[in-house]
Amino acid sequence: MASSTHDKTPAYYVPESSRLPIAMAFTLFLLAWGGAGVLQNVSGIQQNSSGVWILSVGLVMFAATLTVWFTKAAREHMAGLNSEQLQESYRQCMKWFIVSEAMFFAAFFGGLFYVRAFELPWMAGEGAKAATGMLYEGFEYTWPLLTNPVPEAVPGPQEAMHWTIPLINTTLLITSSVTLTFAHHALRKEHRASLKNWLLATIVLAVVFLGFQAYEYYEAYAHLGLTLDSGIYGSTFFILTGFHGVHVIMGTIILIALYFRVLKGHFTGPDHFGFEAGAWYWHFVDVIWILLFFVVYIF
Amino acid sequence: MTAIPHDDHAHHGPATGLWRWVVTTNHKDIGAMYLWFSFAMFLLGGAFAMVIRAELFQPGFSLVEPEFFNQMTTMHGLIMVFGAVMPAFVGLANYMIPLMIGAPDMALPRLNNLSFWILPFAFLILVSTLFMAGGGPNFGWTFYAPLSTTYGPPSTVFFILAMHIMGASSIMGAINIIVTIWNMRAPGMTWMKMPLFVWTWLITAFLLIMVMPVLAGLITMMLLDITAQTSFFNAAGGGSPLLFQHLFWFFGHPEVYIMILPAFGIISAIIPAFARKPLFGYASMVYATAAIAILSFFVWAHHMFTVGMPFAAQLFFMISTMIIAVPTGVKVFNWVATMIGGSMTFEVPMLFAIAFVVLFTIGGFSGLMLAIAPVDYQYHDTYFVVAHFHYVLVPGAVFSIMAGVYYWLPKWTGHMFHEGLAKVHFWMSFIGVNVAFFPQHFLGLAGMPRRIPDYPLQFANFNMISSMGAFLFGLSQLLFMFIVIKCVMGGKKAEAKPWEGAEGLEWDLPSPLPYHTFETPPKIK
Numbered sequence: 013m014a015s016s017t018h019d020k021t022p023a024y025y026v027p028e029s030s031r032l033p034i035a036m037a038f039t040l041f042l043l044a045w046g047g048a049g050v051l052q053n054v055s056g057i058q059q060n061s062s063g064v065w066i067l068s069v070g071l072v073m074f075a076a077t078l079t080v081w082f083t084k085a086a087r088e089h090m091a092g093l094n095s096e097q098l099q100e101s102y103r104q105c106m107k108w109f110i111v112s113e114a115m116f117f118a119a120f121f122g123g124l125f126y127v128r129a130f131e132l133p134w135m136a137g138e139g140a141k142a143a144t145g146m147l148y149e150g151f152e153y154t155w156p157l158l159t160n161p162v163p164e165a166v167p168g169p170q171e172a173m174h175w176t177i178p179l180i181n182t183t184l185l186i187t188s189s190v191t192l193t194f195a196h197h198a199l200r201k202e203h204r205a206s207l208k209n210w211l212l213a214t215i216v217l218a219v220v221f222l223g224f225q226a227y228e229y230y231e232a233y234a235h236l237g238l239t240l241d242s243g244i245y246g247s248t249f250f251i252l253t254g255f256h257g258v259h260v261i262m263g264t265i266i267l268i269a270l271y272f273r274v275l276k277g278h279f280t281g282p283d284h285f286g287f288e289a290g291a292w293y294w295h296f297v298d299v300i301w302i303l304l305f306f307v308v309y310i311f
Numbered sequence: 312m313t314a315i316p317h318d319d320h321a322h323h324g325p326a327t328g329l330w331r332w333v334v335t336t337n338h339k340d341i342g343a344m345y346l347w348f349s350f351a352m353f354l355l356g357g358a359f360a361m362v363i364r365a366e367l368f369q370p371g372f373s374l375v376e377p378e379f380f381n382q383m384t385t386m387h388g389l390i391m392v393f394g395a396v397m398p399a400f401v402g403l404a405n406y407m408i409p410l411m412i413g414a415p416d417m418a419l420p421r422l423n424n425l426s427f428w429i430l431p432f433a434f435l436i437l438v439s440t441l442f443m444a445g446g447g448p449n450f451g452w453t454f455y456a457p458l459s460t461t462y463g464p465p466s467t468v469f470f471i472l473a474m475h476i477m478g479a480s481s482i483m484g485a486i487n488i489i490v491t492i493w494n495m496r497a498p499g500m501t502w503m504k505m506p507l508f509v510w511t512w513l514i515t516a517f518l519l520i521m522v523m524p525v526l527a528g529l530i531t532m533m534l535l536d537i538t539a540q541t542s543f544f545n546a547a548g549g550g551s552p553l554l555f556q557h558l559f560w561f562f563g564h565p566e567v568y569i570m571i572l573p574a575f576g577i578i579s580a581i582i583p584a585f586a587r588k589p590l591f592g593y594a595s596m597v598y599a600t601a602a603i604a605i606l607s608f609f610v611w612a613h614h615m616f617t618v619g620m621p622f623a624a625q626l627f628f629m630i631s632t633m634i635i636a637v638p639t640g641v642k643v644f645n646w647v648a649t650m651i652g653g654s655m656t657f658e659v660p661m662l663f664a665i666a667f668v669v670l671f672t673i674g675g676f677s678g679l680m681l682a683i684a685p686v687d688y689q690y691h692d693t694y695f696v697v698a699h700f701h702y703v704l705v706p707g708a709v710f711s712i713m714a715g716v717y718y719w720l721p722k723w724t725g726h727m728f729h730e731g732l733a734k735v736h737f738w739m740s741f742i743g744v745n746v747a748f749f750p751q752h753f754l755g756l757a758g759m760p761r762r763i764p765d766y767p768l769q770f771a772n773f774n775m776i777s778s779m780g781a782f783l784f785g786l787s788q789l790l791f792m793f794i795v796i797k798c799v800m801g802g803k804k805a806e807a808k809p810w811e812g813a814e815g816l817e818w819d820l821p822s823p824l825p826y827h828t829f830e831t832p833p834k835i836k
């Protein structure tokens with residue numbers, strides 16, 4: 013237990029020293045170095061045989077370091093080391109992290125907006141920079157863009173992605189946000205059984221979402237000709253849905269970790285920051301999807 | 312439940328030996344590491360600058376291959392921006408903000424050490440690209456597509472991933488700083504009592520959180536264009552190289568304020584200390600900083616006047632850019648007004664601060680010239696632009712860092728630095744920087760383009776002068792290193808408050824600082 017501080021303000025826990033940061037920094041080095049090597053290799057830029065090994069070690073270390081770090085942080089909290097002020101630091105940290113994630117997506121949304129509102133109309137000879145159209149004779153702007161400005165160089169997709177599966181996925185994600193909120197309420201009222209069930213339901217919905225997303229990608233590649241290299245429509249489609257999907261995977265891992273912590277009896281009604289942070293993250297991923305659903309599939 | 316060893320109360324000293332620096336969670340250790348790392352990068356980036364200036368010493372002179380010259384200009388820019396200036400300010404923030412607000416440490420000490428240790432690894436990758444097949448990045452520090460995508464060297468993939476982890480470090484550092492300021496202030500340290508360095512860093516951290524992820528998104532698109540044949544920056548597939556520039560400068564313009572707002576904070580601490588007068592217009596300084604930060608999101612395309620934007624867009628970005636001169640003018644006015652009627656002395660930190668005010672203002676004015684779209688058509692991509700941003704970054708950002716280092720060095724080390732040598736350093740730097748960069752204005756106005764390894768005869772004289780100034784400036788930084796190391800090793804003992812007029816909580820603490828400070832929050836008057 014925290015050694016006695018007779019002051020009114022509880023002492024702020026400053027860990028004496030830690031090997032976790034250097035382990036994580038080195039891990040990121042391996043991920044970057046190995047990842048670059050693998051990318052060089054698979055894209056045929058340059059032969060690189062060591063990349064895959066470095067990346068693999070990096071991935072294992074990443075999972076291990078992250079697990080140890082979060083376990084340690086949770087243990088410290090349960091040992092009573094975290095004053096109210098330190099918990100507030102964690103909460104604010106998580107909020108700003110989500111802001112930064114939102115800005116990461118903003119770059120992709122912004123790119124899609126720029127291309128559709130300005131660049132493609134100009135290339136098709138409309139708008140303030142209509143003269144651009146002289147370079148791309150016969151090019152017409154439609155969205156989804158199936159015929160690219162220079163189709164000989166970059167052939168477009170045969171078909172656009174239909175919105176039915178995404179609509180199902182939207183329903184799934186919104187429902188999952190609702191079930192997670194139910195779980196949260198159950199936790200606040202200390203209804204452990206109901207907490208477990210709602211949390212499990214959320215995880216199931218997340219996994220089904222990922223299943224549909226995988227099926228959609230299969231469809232895109234196998235039947236629609238909608239690929240990463242099929243022009244700007246495919247590029248923006250895959251970068252937005254892809255990074256969203258990566259976030260769903262991370263969110264699902266977080267939810268599963270929370271589930272196991274719940275099974276272990278962690279979290280109490282008034283004290284459950286880990287759960288709360290996971291929930292914020294999940295709702296954030298949900299909001300991004302709704303935005304994405306409209307701009308990628310509908311309009 | 313207590314699986315944690317009984318180390319919850321940090322009364323012990325640091326771990327011993329070099330390992331201390333690897334596992335530390337102490338904001339002073341981490342701040343010091345940031346500052347030393349930054350200085351190492353400053354010397355490396357400086358060495359690259361020396362190669363550039365040596366190549367440009369005379370027309371027709373060929374010291375290095377043009378291809379290598381391009382790598383030098385690129386690496387010089389990248390290392391100075393991301394390796395020298397930004398980490399130096401983060402180091403000062405780490406060291407000083409907890410002391411200034413009466414906090415025991417940064418809000419999340421382990422995350423803090425992670426933010427630092429990513430940097431040596433990121434720059435190891437970046438610098439190693441110089442030795443890879445095809446060489447390092449050669450497309451300029453702005454790495455415009457398609458130069459960096461279609462025509463970039465194979466090592467570009469390594470460059471991108473190095474930038475990714477460097478960006479992650481910046482974001483984590485910024486989150487830590489913002490949470491520290493928001494949540495760790497001692498009772499009584501209200502918002503409007505915070506020193507301006509804390510204010511400017513709060514706003515800078517906000518800018519970092521807003522724009523570093525955009526840079527991450529941008530380089531991710533680059534990576535996909537290179538490795539997966541996406542069409543983000545490829546017009547044939549419906550994308551656009553201009554999209555690259557828009558996203559880059561949406562990051563890039565706030566980025567230049569990330570490199571100057573903390574400088575404003577340092578100068579706002581030093582000028583009142585040596586004028587022995589409170590800062591004139593404290594509240595207006597806070598509002599001006601916030602105004603500059605907000606405006607910085609709406610000016611980015613002033614870097615792109617010549618790319619063929621609609622007329623209305625040029626007009627908008629021209630006017631929004633010129634509006635920034637107003638809050639910046641407020642700041643310069645306040646610094647001058649603080650000095651007027653003060654009983655000034657001219658110790659080394661003050662010399663650097665005054666030089667900052669004068670020379671940064673020159674850089675600001677050339678910025679205003681560049682903001683005027685029709686004349687920018689002539690200045691664009693000339694040495695005038697090079698002169699402009701070196702005036703705001705070298706006698707701007709870098710001088711403020713040196714001013715801050717001299718100002719706080721006695722506090723950090725417990726020793727006074729050698730005043731005479733430091734004055735020599737100041738005057739050599741001051742003369743060197745002006746001789747190096749002032750002639751570049753004329754070169755630019757006469758039409759010399761930037762990023763070329765050779766030039767026609769009519770540019771010869773000014774280039775030779777500029778190179779000599781650059782060599783002088785470079786040499787004087789070795790003196791700086793000597794002065795700092797000498798001060799760390801020993802010297803006249805520094806009092807708790809070595810500067811008579813200095814204000815702030817940090818001066819209530821002994822010099823050198825104990826390992827842990829403000830474990831119980833101080834009382835703020």
Ligand SMILES: [Cu+2]
Pocket residue numbers: 563564567610611613614
């Ligand atoms: Cu700008």
